[in-house]
Amino acid sequence: MLVPFVACSARLSVFLVLAHAFFPKYAGLVVFLMYVASVMIILLVGVVLRHTMFRGLEPEPLMLALPSYQCPAPCSWFARCCCAYGDSFAGPA
Numbered sequence: 001m002l003v004p005f006v007a008c009s010a011r012l013s014v015f016l017v018l019a020h021a022f023f024p025k026y027a028g029l030v031v032f033l034m035y036v037a038s039v040m041i042i043l044l045v046g047v048v049l050r051h052t053m054f055r056g057l058e059p060e061p062l063m064l065a066l067p068s069y070q071c072p073a074p075c076s077w078f079a080r081c082c083c084a085y086g087d088s089f090a091g092p093a
Contacts, residue, residue, distance in 0.1 A: 002046055007038040
């Protein structure tokens with residue numbers, strides 16, 4: 001619910017155009033303050049939502065299912081790289 005308030009890189013160009021159009025001398029400062037304002041709005045809306053809509057929500061532990069880690073065998077890795085790059089290099093010749 002807070003994601004739309006996050007200032008992404010696409011909004012940076014809009015921030016720059018608006019800041020340069022209305023405040024040409026202080027465009028950099030205005031863009032910085034827009035980012036700070038967006039962070040403050042995110043925090044404020046988060047606190048308001050926590051005390052209104054999500055009042056009885058209990059925190060849950062984070063559960064991640066990770067696969068077992070296996071080290072690759074050096075021979076298979078080397079052979080795979082040589083075949084992939086060797087065929088593309090020597091194939092047209």
